[in-house]
Amino acid sequence: MRTFLMLCLGCGLLAVACLAPGIGGGFVMDDRASIEKNAELRVDQLQGEELLRAAYSFQPGGGSRAIPMLTFALDQWRGEGRPEAFKVTNLLIHFVTVFVLACFARKLLLMAGWSPKRAALAALLVASVWGAHPLQVSSVLYVVQRMQTLVTLFMLLALWAYLTMRKAQMEGGRSRKYGLLVALFWALGLACKEDAVLFPAYALAVELTVLRFTAKSPRLARGLRNGYAAMTVLAGALFVLLILPRFWHWGPYPFREFSSVERLLTQGPVLFLYLQQILLPLPASMPFYYDNFRISHGLLDPPVTLFAWCCLVGLMVWAWRWRRDRPIFALGVFLFFSGHFITSNIVNLELAFEHRNHFPMIGVILAVMDLCVMALARVRRDLRLVRLGQICGGLAMLMLVAATMTRAYMWGEPMRLAAGTLRLAPQSERAWLMFAATNVDRSGFQPDSPWLESAITANSLGVEVTHSAVMQANVVIYKSIKGTASSEDWLSLEGLVARAPINVQNRGIAGILLNNVDGGLALDKNAVAGVLDVMAQRVDFDRDENLRIATFVYNETERPGRAFKYMRRAVELSPPDDPAIAALFGQLSSIGREDWVLQLRHSFPQ
Known part of the structure; x- marks a missing residue:
């Protein structure tokens, strides 16, 4: 032994x-x-x-x-x-x-x-x-x-x-x-x-x-057979009655x-x-x-x-x-x-x-x-x-x-892993994202870094191969760091967002853009609002997301009136006694938008 x-x-x-x-x-x-x-x-x-x-x-x-x-x-x-x-x-x-x-x-x-x-x-x-x-x-x-x-x-x-x-x-x-x-x-x-x-x-x-x-013990042997049989029947019943209806x-x-x-x-x-x-x-x-x-x-x-x-x-x-x-x-x-x-x-x-x-x-x-x-x-x-x-x-x-x-x-060094994975899965959006992210990590987000330019190139190529909205969002963010983001880049992002499947990654584009705005990145805020408007037509944002977008649109863009629809959606998703909505009404009243408050009060779920 x-x-x-x-x-x-x-x-x-x-x-x-x-x-x-x-x-x-x-x-x-x-x-x-x-x-x-x-x-x-x-x-x-x-x-x-x-x-x-x-x-x-x-x-x-x-x-x-x-x-x-x-x-x-x-x-x-x-x-x-x-x-x-x-x-x-x-x-x-x-x-x-x-x-x-x-x-x-x-x-x-x-x-x-x-x-x-x-x-x-x-x-x-x-x-x-x-x-x-x-x-x-x-x-x-x-x-x-x-x-x-x-x-x-x-x-x-x-x-x-x-x-x-x-x-x-x-x-x-x-x-x-x-x-x-x-x-x-x-x-x-x-x-x-x-x-x-x-x-x-x-x-x-x-x-x-x-x-x-x-x-x-014959009694124990019989108990084992009967116990496992009962367990199997119970597991099947739980699957049919609980798991199946839920999922x-x-x-x-x-x-x-x-x-x-x-x-x-x-x-x-x-x-x-x-x-x-x-x-x-x-x-x-x-x-x-x-x-x-x-x-x-x-x-x-x-x-x-x-x-x-x-x-x-x-x-x-x-x-x-x-x-x-x-x-x-x-x-x-x-x-x-x-x-x-x-x-x-x-x-x-x-x-x-x-x-x-x-x-x-x-x-x-x-x-x-x-x-x-x-x-x-x-x-x-x-x-x-x-x-x-x-x-x-x-x-x-x-x-x-x-x-x-x-x-x-291959797994022992980030760039080896990123490049090797992309070689094995050239049609994978995640493989392209990993390769681009590895480049941008090396850049330290410095505008003059060649690694940042490599990250932009990798994301652009990834968009061509996979039609990834997330990668196009990365393109506008990284180009904004360099100060080279164009209206065509933003229009391309809007188009991809309008067609992309609503999966976890694409749904997160709104948060990515808003986080970078909050972090002080010089993004085109009106262009960000345009992307969010396109997303709102396809994505069911929750209360907090709608409130966050409304705050951004009202305070940071040239057309603050577009914030109202996000406020209304947030109210529709909230009970009348929601403290966050009460705070919203207070803020609107303080800036003289009692008319919005009156309209929003009629939006609570019945």
């Missing part, structure tokens, strides 16, 4: 070595909002009140995900905001997870009837491949995905405790303390990310394949370009892509950004939708039929699909992200490993074939390590 544990440490070190070239990279995407610009994470002292404030500062989740947010605060404190400090912690978590995965896999294989030697070797192989896989680059080095990686760690610990508990029940021993560990690790997972709610599905997959609901959209989701039906259809090709990336891990097939992934409007639109769904259904049927003869293969398939149950369902999420495979990839590797063992067992009498298989496996592992280190190296 000591030798096995030492080899587990070696697997973890191998995984860290593969990803270490990426430590020098910067923050990307959601890292900026959740970490870099999150003032709540800046703690001066490690005191309870400050740490609690930081732990519950994840606003999109209403204060959930407390454990990763707390660790971000600690990294912020010790590393003074440097991305390297956060990435080192992520690597440490990855190291521990690889170690736990090896221990879990060994226990799982032993309980499936494998010999101790074969179980240990296979467990080490599973942990090594998973830890050194190129997909781990974007899961581990994309700092905010610590939420996902911590969930995987706690789910593996919970499954290890579950196996230990069930082994005791099969042998007639005491299992309560292991049951408490299961509950503890599950609770810790839930404090990291909502994906942890899937733990019962993972446990059910283990029961259906490896454990078979067996126990020394289903026959038309497009808010700020999306697809409906629930289209999202479900598209998840067939998405899951098929994930399987391709896991089984054929080429960095060129992992662009990181998937915002231009083709939406499926029907089973034959595009035709790959039907093909992908046929393959996925066939894989599930195959696993179900083999669940008794090859339980590890079947379990791996079930874990893959279970791990994607939330993100590939009807919840209003983006279509594809690589980090969603962090736990499900364990299932795929288990399944493939089991097939390889079966194949080697059939040719074990032919030593030449066995040796050939071993050589091929060794070469595959070397290629895997090389691919991961290559990808990690």
